[in-house]
Amino acid sequence: MAAGTNGPVAIAVSGGSDSLVLMLLAKAWSRRSGRNLIVLTVDHGLRPEAREEAEWVTAKAASLGLSARGLTWTPDKRSQDAARQGRHSLLAAAAREAGAGLLLLGHTRTDVEETLLMRLARPTTLASAVGPQPVSVSPVWPEGRDILLGRPLIAVRRGHLMEMLAERGESWVRDPSNESDAYERVRMRKLAGQLDAARLSRITDDAMRLRAVEDIQLADMLSAFVRIDPAGLVELQMDRLAGSLRLRARLLSILLQTAAGSDSPVAPQPLLALASDLASGGPKSRLTLGGAWLQRRGGTLMIGRDPGEVCAGWQDGIWDGRYRRAAPGGADVEESPFLVRHGMPDDPYEEILTGRLVLWEKALRLGARLGVELAGSGAQTLSPVATTRPG
Structure with a gap:
């Protein structure tokens, strides 16, 4: 994902299990590749613990020898949608200020399957129900100009990441909203747990392939x-x-x-x-x-x-x-x-x-290529060696 991008690679870390594993893996990759990293974390202010969690992330990054920057969202209105938009604006602006052309996010295969179920509950096509993509443009503009979003963990299920962290004795931030039935994603997460996992995985793979075909056609257009x-x-x-x-x-x-x-x-x-x-x-x-x-x-x-x-x-x-x-x-x-x-x-x-259109085309092609590769392999696991504590 980092090929063809310049400067440091930015990582968005909330402190949850997904982004914490991403930070550990990125640290190991950075040592091998020689690319610099910058960790970005946002105090979204939606919960009283948000500031403390952001401070914990910056301290954790520092303990790994990584540069980190805390960002604070000061909203006009408080909602998860507004927080998402505000968070992306802050992350994109900070990444660009640091000279990064790539911002890594911790989305997983679990997110892809949950999103598929959410979108299929409405009139749509199988290809249109896929998301998030392995690579995409930033959802904010003009703050997100010149920034690609990459999701290296998109083929790995969240449960596997939690097991890895537990085996290492790592703790992570637990957001209580992830357990609340007030949110559609949580309800779909519980529904997914009741479905045939193998069948859901096959349907997700098929959807990813269809989406990849459409994205290549769109890039060609x-x-x-x-x-x-x-x-x-x-x-x-x-x-x-x-x-x-x-x-x-x-x-x-x-x-x-x-x-x-x-x-x-x-x-x-x-x-x-x-x-x-x-x-x-x-x-x-x-x-x-x-x-x-x-x-x-x-x-x-x-x-x-x-x-x-x-x-x-x-x-x-x-x-x-x-x-x-x-x-x-x-x-x-x-x-x-x-x-x-x-x-x-x-x-x-x-x-x-x-x-803007050149970047959009690049994201479509790269996301489609990676999507096809990942759809062919199904949900993946990670080697524990990849997250060995740095010496």
Whole structure:
């Protein structure tokens, strides 16, 4: 996973069993590879113990000789969804500040199977029910720009990790919310324990293979049919575009988020409706969706920014999630395509949409390749040697 990335490798550690094993394994890998590590932990403030747990993680990392940084989330509202978004924003910003292009997370095979059951409880396809992927882009933007997320433990079940830690005499943070039936994931975890484990594993493997096929097709679409104008206009060539409506909807989701400088996906039904309309020769006129303007011209779908949704102003060198500062010079705003002309900075800029799509394509291809490899091997175990205490 670290191949092709520069700088240190960042690790998100909450102190739970999964991320603790990840930190121990990463330490052993770091000694062999020579790559530096930085441990990041977040005090999310959702429980009174959160600050103490974050301090415990930084102390544990220091005892292993690892650099660690504690981060504090100060929320506008307190919920698990808001905490997840806030945590990812802090982690991505800290990783980028440290010069890391890869952030490792402790998701396991158990998480994949639980997510599969959760998503299959709603209308979806088997491929769409898979998650999280071995490699993905950050779910936050623009904080997550230039950052890939890697999940080295995605083929190992959580129970095995706990057994490893117990054999080593290690303790870990236990979050009481992981036992509360108030949360859907906990209910699905209990359901999974009542199912035929071998059958669930086979279904998960099949879903991972199907998802990998879709992800490769999606990456090919991004590479072959999408162009970004220097002013930030997204152009999709639809003449030779193939694939199911659901796959095209996934492509449109990526392009809409990119054109809008957003990290908020459009709901599935409007995307499917748009994909169907495009397949029938539409849309006949300009429309607005997901903070973007869309207009068809022959076989090309042009996607720009809805000027009414623009977040004007420079923040951390980024303007509206679409541009970064540049040296003076370049094209005049008035000469830019109409669909982006009314949502551009007055200062010199460079578009960052191209880089975002390149990273998305890379994540799709790498995640698909690893997903196929892992699906062929089923749930794995780890050698105890890998977590031997450093001397």
